[in-house]
Amino acid sequence: MTYASTVSMKVNGERRDLEVDNRTSLLDALREHLHLTGTKKGCDHGQCGACTVLVNGVRINSCLTLAVMHDGDEVTTIEGLGQPDNLHPMQAAFVKHDGFQCGYCTPGQICSSVAVLEEIKANLPSHVTVSLTERTRISEAEIRERMSGNICRCGAYSNIVEAIVEAAGTRA
C-alpha cells in the first residue's frame, strides 16, 4: 500500500512537481516541501485565515485542503504577489497604513483582501450586501464582512480596512 502521491502544481507561475504524503495539506506542501513559508499556519483547522492563498484565483484556507487535490492547479502565495523591492499595491498599502503588527496574519490578510476586491468586482454578494439586484459596491462594511475569516489578534483591523480601501482605489 502506498501513502504517497505525486502532484504537479503551478506555484507563483512556476511548475512544481512534488511527491507528498496523501495526508499533506496544501499548506504544509507549500511550507515544508516548497519552503514557501510566507503562508502561515495559525490553527491548521480552518479557524483563522493565516493560511489563505489563491488557488486558480480564488482564496482558500490552504490548511483545509489536501495537496493531492490540487494537481494541475495554479497557486499564488504571498511570495508570488510581490517582493520586497517590487511590492504588490496591496502590500504597499498595508505598509503605508501599518495594517499589521506581529505580521503573522498578514500574508493571509493580504491574499484574502486581493481576492475580496475581485469578488466584489465579480458582483458576488455577501451577508451585508444591501440589494441583490444592484451591483455590489466596495464599502467598508463589505470589506469588514468579507475579511472576517482572517483573524488578527494584534488587532490591526482598523488599519487593514484603510489599506484595502486605498488599494481598491476607491473612496468608500
Next chain:
Amino acid sequence: MKFETPAKTNPIDNLKVVGQPIHRIDGELKTTGRAMYAYEWHDPNLHYAYGYPLGSSIAKGRIKSMDVAAAEAAPGVMSVVTTLSVGELGKGKLNTAKLFGGDEIQHYHQAIAVVVAETFEQARAAASLIKVEYQEESGTFDLAEAKMSAVKPKDTDGAPPDTAVGDFDGAFYAAAVSMDETYTTPDQSHSMMEPHASIALWHGDELTVWTSSQMIDWWRSDLATTLGIDKEKIHMMSPFIGGGFGGKLFLRSDAVLAAIAAKATGRPVKVALPRPLLVNNTTHRPATIQRIRIGADKSGMITAIGHESWSGDLPGGGPETAVMQTRLLYAGENRMTAMRLAELNLPEGNAMRAPGEAPGLMALEIAIDEMAEKLGLDPIEFRILNDTQVDPEKPERPFSHRNLVGCLKLGAERFGWNDRKKPGARREGNWLIGLGVAAGFRNNLVMPSGARVRLGNDGVVNVETDMTDIGTGSYTIIAQTAAEMMGVAVDKVGVHLGDSRFPISAGSGGQFGANSATSGVYAACVKLREAVAMRLGFNSDDVVFENGEVRSGNRSVPLAAAAGAEGLVGEDTMEWGDLTDTHQQSTFGAHFVEVGVDLATGETRVRRMLAVCAAGRIINPITARSQVIGAMTMGVGLALFEELAVDTRRGFFVNHDLASYEVPVHADIPYQEVIFLDETDPMSSPMKAKGVGELGLCGVSAAIANAIYNATGVRVRDYPITLDKVIGDLPEVA
C-alpha cells in the same frame, strides 16, 4: 549608564527621527512573507525531523504506564520520548507548572510525550497511537467554590497583597452615598496568531534553538535549568514573533520537547504546539471575583474606597493582581485593597497583556460609573473631582507626571460626550445607542536593557540587542533612536534583535519594552559617540552628530571617516536608580465608546471608539497608535466575547481553539481613533517616553460595559457581556 536624575536636554530632543511617523523598517519583510518565524528557519544542508507533542487527558494525578510500541512501529517514526522515559527534569525559575518529565500530572494537556518522525503527518499519526494509563486524582477547578479557601498570597514583584490607609470601614459606613458590588472576569486566552514553536539542533553539548519568545534571556536561563545544562551552551534566536501578549514571556514546552527530541534523534527537530493543545498546555489570564466598595460625601468626594480580588492558580503560583490600580487611580482618605489566592488545578495562570490592571479596571471602572450615577454626577466630572497628583496611599510620593484630567476633557470634547442621554433614551430604528467612558491606567515599568552599537567604515550603524519585536515596532523605534543619537538617517541603521549572542535587554512585556530598550540603545550610543569623539580628538562636550557628520567647533568629519577601517563599537546597559520609588510613574488614558444594542436580540455592536493617551514622549506615532488600536480591539473581545469555559468536573478549558474561543474579527471593529497628548516625562528615562502597549487595553472593556448600560439601562457585572445577560432586562419593544 545609570539613570538616576531626571533627564535634561539630550540629542533625542532634536526629534529629527524620534517622534516622527516612520513606517516599520520590517514592513516589507512582513508583507511579502519574507520575515522568518520560529518554525520556518530552513538550512538546505540540514535534514529536519518533526516532533509532535501529546498532552495529558487528565487534569491531576499520575501516569501509571505508557504503551508506545505501536507508535514506535509506525511508519517514519524515529523516536518516542515520553515524560516517563525522560525522567525528572528541572523546572524553570519562572514556570509554575513543570513543562515535561516525571509521572506527575499537574494540569490538563500537560506535555507527556513527543513523537519524532521523518514527516509531520507521520509524527501526528503515531502520537495518536500512544496508550496511557492514568491514576486520576480529584482536583479543584471552580473559583467560585474555591474562593472560601483562598489565602493571603505572598508579595507580587515587591507589592504586598493587602494595603490599608485610614479607617476604611468607619468611613464607608458613615458615607453619605455608597456602593458595594461584586464583579467577575473569566479566564482569558492570549490566542496569539503564531502558535508556540521551536526548532532545536545539537552540536556536541551545544544547543541551538530558534523559537518564539518575548524574553530571550528568561527562556535561555529556564531552558538551561530545565535541561540541567550550562546556559552558555545555549544559543537562542527569536527575531520575529507572531504575537505574544504575555503568552511567550516564559519558557514553554515546545522548546523543551524540541531540545529533547533533537538529542534523542541526533537530528534538528521542529516542534509546534497544535492549536487545540495550546490553550491548556500553556498559560492564561486567571479569572477574578472582585468586590468593590466606594463611599463618598454628597459633593462626590470619595471618602472610602475598597477593592478585594479573588483568583486561583496552581500550587506555587500567584494572584491576578486586579487591585493594583485602585491603590493609585483615585483620591480618598480611607482605603483598603486585598488579594486572595485559591489553589486551582487548572492550567497555569500567568501574565496576559496588562496583568492586574486589565481585569482590575474592567471592574473598577464600572464601579466608578455606578457611583457617579448614584451621586447624580457625570462620570467624567466624578473622575476629575477625585483625581490625585500623589500616590494616595503614600501622599509624600508624587506622580512623575499625570494628566488623566487632560485625557478625559479632550476625549469628551472630541467624542461628543455632551450628546450622551439618560440610559435607554436614545433609539435609532432597532438599535438602542449608548456612550460609555472609562479611565485608562497602567504603571510605567523600567527594566535594565543592554545594546551594542557598531559604526562601520561605510557610515552604517548596526544595533545588536536581544530585545524582541512582538509586533510592537521594536525594530523601527530602535533604528530611530540610533539614527537620532548618531545623526544619520534611519536607512543608515541596521537593527538585529532576538539573539542570545547580543547584550541582554528588557525584552517585551509589561509595556516596559519600548522605553527600556531604546534607553539601552541610547546608553550604547553615548558610548559610541564618546569613542568617535576620542578617535577624532574632539572635545566630547560640544560635539554634534548631524547629517552623517561629526562636528566640533569649526571642524567637521564624515561619520564614516571617523569610524576608521575597523569601525568603532559602543556597548552599554541602561540601569535604573530610584526615580520609580521616589515618584509614581504611570501612564494614563481615557476610553470613549459608542455602542448599539439590538432591541430585539440584545446583541451589542461597537460603533465608535476613541482613546486619548498620556504616555510621555511618543517615539513613533504610527507604531504607538497601532499598539493602542490593537489593545482597544482586544478590549472589545474581553468585554463582549472572550471567556475560557471551564469544565469544572474534568478540569480543563473546553473551548481550546480559535473557533470556540472567540476573539474579535474585522466585522466587530469600527474605525478607531487615538490621540496622544503631547508630553514628555523626564523622570522616566532619557527618552522621556513611557509604555503604551498595555495602556490601550486598560479601561476599554469597562467603557463598553458602561456604554451598554447607557444604551439599555441594563447593568452587567459579569464579563463577557453576551446577549443572554442583556436580553432579559431590555425595555419592551415598542
